[in-house]
Amino acid sequence: MKKIILALVVFIISHKAISQTCEEREDQLLGMMGGLSAGFLYNTYGLIGSIADGYGQDAYSESTVIDLLAAQKKLADNMIALLDKMITENAFKKQTDKDYVVSCVAIIKGLKNQVQLLINLIKNKTQKNIAAYDEQRNKSWKNLSKLMGVDE
Numbered sequence: 547m548k549k550i551i552l553a554l555v556v557f558i559i560s561h562k563a564i565s566q567t568c569e570e571r572e573d574q575l576l577g578m579m580g581g582l583s584a585g586f587l588y589n590t591y592g593l594i595g596s597i598a599d600g601y602g603q604d605a606y607s608e609s610t611v612i613d614l615l616a617a618q619k620k621l622a623d624n625m626i627a628l629l630d631k632m633i634t635e636n637a638f639k640k641q642t643d644k645d646y647v648v649s650c651v652a653i654i655k656g657l658k659n660q661v662q663l664l665i666n667l668i669k670n671k672t673q674k675n676i677a678a679y680d681e682q683r684n685k686s687w688k689n690l691s692k693l694m695g696v697d698e
Contacts, residue, residue: 576643583650584694586625590657591690594618595683598664608668615661622658626651649693656686 597614600606606614629651638644663679691697 572639576638580646587650587653587657587690588694590618590622590654591686594657594660594664598679601668611668612665615665618661619658622654622661625654626658629654646693649689653686653689653693656682656689660686 594615597606597611597618601608601611629647632638633644633647633651638647660679660682663675663682667675667679
């Protein structure tokens, strides 16, 4: 019985995949990538905050925090390059898809700036650096929540 159910599931899935047009599959893939990118942005924002909290509670040393944040900057640089290439090569048929990716790039650049401002704050705990980090953190959340359709 299990073999029959498995065979039916495989048949249904393969039939559905074969019967789709390239455009339908592309729309599904873009939708999936949109969800993945939103998760990436949200998790990056949360990770930066967690690193800051860990440092503030003496869970991480300054050098550990700097290393963690440097890795986030590198990841941001890689994502920006990848997405910028897609935009430059006009990889999107729909303007809404291109607009979404442009928004993602802007948010990633804001998160990268937030990382740098946190590094500045860790190295020099002035009121100016605290205010700059906090302002970027709030701006990043505003832009991210707008993109994701989440109430602030």
